[in-house]
Structures are given as C-alpha cells and as structure tokens.
Amino acid sequence: MDSVVNSQRLADNSIDASEKLRTLIYLKKESYLKIDSMIKLPGTNLSRNDVIEKAIDFYFAYTTSQISQDYLCGVFGAKMEGLVGNLATRISKSNFRNAVESDMFTRMLATVFEIDRNKYDKLRAKAIQDVKRTNGSIDILEANNEMEED
Secondary structure (H helix, E strand, C coil): CCCCHHHHHCCCCCCCCCCEEECCCCCCHHHHHHHHHHHHCCCCCCCHHHHHHHHHHHHHHHHHHHHHHHHHHHHHHHHHHHEEEEEEEHHHHHHHHHHHHHHHHHHHHHHHHCHHHHEEEEHHHHHHHHHHHHHCCCCHHHHHHHHCCC
16 A cells, blocks of 8 residues: 555554655755764654654644643733732732721721821821831830830
C-alpha cells in the first residue's frame, strides 16, 4: 500500500498514529542548511526527518502552551479581579461602619465632658500629631500619662 499522505489516509483510523507517511515539502536552501547543521551536532544521531519531526513537536507544544497560558491568565486575572473587588467592597463597608461608630463615640464624649471648641481643636491637633508620629500605633497608657501632665 502506498504510504503517501493525503486526507483520506489521515482519516483512516486503522493506520497507527506513529506510522511514518511520505510527503513532499518545499523548503528554502537555508532551512536545509539549518537541518544539516543540527544533524552534525556532536552527540546527535538524527536524520532530516527526525529534525523536522522534533521541530514540529516543539512548535506544536510551544503554540498550544501559549494558548493555554493566555487562557489561564485571562481566567485567573478575572477571578483575582472579582476577589479584589469583593474585598474592597467589604473593607469600604467596614470603614464606613467604623467611622459611624467613631463619630457617635466622639459626640457622646463631647456631650459628657462638655468640651468647648477651643479644647476640641487642641485635642484634634494633638491626635493628628500622635498618629503621624506613631504611624497609628498609639499606646493608651502613654496617652493617659500625657493627659495627666497637661
């Protein structure tokens, strides 16, 4: 039976996938020189057919991995975008609740201690300085000692 490749022989499932089929290809002289230089490399015992098959296998793997990589990056990116969006929403809601509670607490304290505007402005300026100086990490005992000194 003729081993020339055609669409009918490629569709024939009785032919083993590893069976070699004959075809005619046209390559530039430069390509043949590259193939022959691969054959001459030390430690290789390849034929032109072997070099071409390895090149096809390599290119196929490279191309399909790029497709998979692009797909996975897109899926992963979309998933991460959704997770970050949900996290940002939760943090924003939590910050809003904390701001409301802080405002209520501040108003209650101002009412109980009957703090006037001038004293409030001094306390606020001191609080801003302390938060900047300590990067938000304030020791309550140290704050209490400073208040007793004033």
